[in-house]
Amino acid sequence: MFQRTRRLRSSAILREMLQNVHLSLQDLIYPIFVEEGENKKEEISSMPGQYRYSIDRLPELLENCRELGIKALLLFGIPNHKDEVGSEAYHSHGIVQKALQFIKENYGDQFLLITDVCMCEYTSHGHCGILHEKEVDNDTTLQFLSKIALSHAQAGADIVAPSDMMDGRVQAIRATLDENGFSYIPIMAYSVKYASSFYGPFRDAADSAPSFGDRKSYQMDFQNDKEFYQEVLSDMEEGADFIMVKPGMPYLDVLHAVKERISLPLVSYQVSGEYSMIKAAALQGWIDEKKIVLESILAFKRAGADLIITYYALEIAAWLKENRK
Ligand code: PBG
Numbered sequence: 001m002f003q004r005t006r007r008l009r010s011s012a013i014l015r016e017m018l019q020n021v022h023l024s025l026q027d028l029i030y031p032i033f034v035e036e037g038e039n040k041k042e043e044i045s046s047m048p049g050q051y052r053y054s055i056d057r058l059p060e061l062l063e064n065c066r067e068l069g070i071k072a073l074l075l076f077g078i079p080n081h082k083d084e085v086g087s088e089a090y091h092s093h094g095i096v097q098k099a100l101q102f103i104k105e106n107y108g109d110q111f112l113l114i115t116d117v118c119m120c121e122y123t124s125h126g127h128c129g130i131l132h133e134k135e136v137d138n139d140t141t142l143q144f145l146s147k148i149a150l151s152h153a154q155a156g157a158d159i160v161a162p163s164d165m166m167d168g169r170v171q172a173i174r175a176t177l178d179e180n181g182f183s184y185i186p187i188m189a190y191s192v193k194y195a196s197s198f199y200g201p202f203r204d205a206a207d208s209a210p211s212f213g214d215r216k217s218y219q220m221d222f223q224n225d226k227e228f229y230q231e232v233l234s235d236m237e238e239g240a241d242f243i244m245v246k247p248g249m250p251y252l253d254v255l256h257a258v259k260e261r262i263s264l265p266l267v268s269y270q271v272s273g274e275y276s277m278i279k280a281a282a283l284q285g286w287i288d289e290k291k292i293v294l295e296s297i298l299a300f301k302r303a304g305a306d307l308i309i310t311y312y313a314l315e316i317a318a319w320l321k322e323n324r325k
Helices: 012-018 054-070 095-107 138-155 169-179 197-206 225-236 250-260 272-283 289-303 314-325
Strands: 026-036 042-043 053-054 072-078 112-117 159-163 189-192 242-246 266-270 307-310
Touching: 026 054, 026 095, 026 314, 053 054, 054 095, 054 314, 072 095, 072 197, 095 112, 095 138, 112 138, 138 159, 138 169, 159 169, 159 242, 169 225, 189 225, 189 250, 189 289, 225 250, 242 250, 242 307, 250 266, 250 289, 266 289, 272 289, 289 307, 289 314
Parallel strands: 026 053, 026 072, 026 307, 072 112, 112 159, 159 189, 189 242, 242 266, 266 307
Antiparallel strands: 042 053
């Protein structure tokens, strides 16, 4: 005896006709790491297949993206010089600013450039803000975040994405951008960002682990299922244009709950630890990498993500191309 669901699955053609969750190239955002120096393409040891590039080596990566149809990039910078106030984060000669200028000069508007606005890669202590007696000082940090976002916009960023988790940062950044003629630049807010161990490999990649303490006073507690909505609401009120939920796969329940309540574009971030776990198992030959990645990314879509940030973007693009053949 076949039940209805089973009858509707009985033919491959019918299954395909009934598929209503789809992944497309336009959903993907690829994070890239840019570092100071020349002729550098260094593999990140905890993220095999991902590299830190010096600006002069970016063209090979960008050509690859172009060929595969990946157009949206999320830029992270690794400076040579770190200090208490992360001054390289907002200087016009900072690594991200130089990378933005380089890409805009050489590729025009072929890429959508999103920049991570945070301080942890730039501060000597590795925290996401300015310290006052070993605590991150929220309101002082807002002034710095606004300067960083403005310097990114001036250097050519198309979207700024604050990931610091200070209260009031969306409003502060929005006001600064507006005052300086950048009211057309959207803010992609890392609104729901948990204090997660899944960021471990990223902190290797960006050399941004805090030198003392942790980020639990500003990032969210994963043992609380109430505060996420407050974070989303305040970012929306402050003027966020996109809402992000991060990490990805372990937090699809939260993503889905946000999806049901708001209609702004929703972004999910498959973070470094998620990438590294899949990659490690794949390198061991324990899993079918392509199938696992495509299934995982489809789960993001099913849960409600409009856009997905993933280190697998290039591979996915190549697999989607293959599937079309
Ligand atoms: C910067 C930032 C982090 C990530 C994105 N922006 C690290 C952190 O908050 O510790 C994590 C990305 C990843 O793990 O892939 N604050």
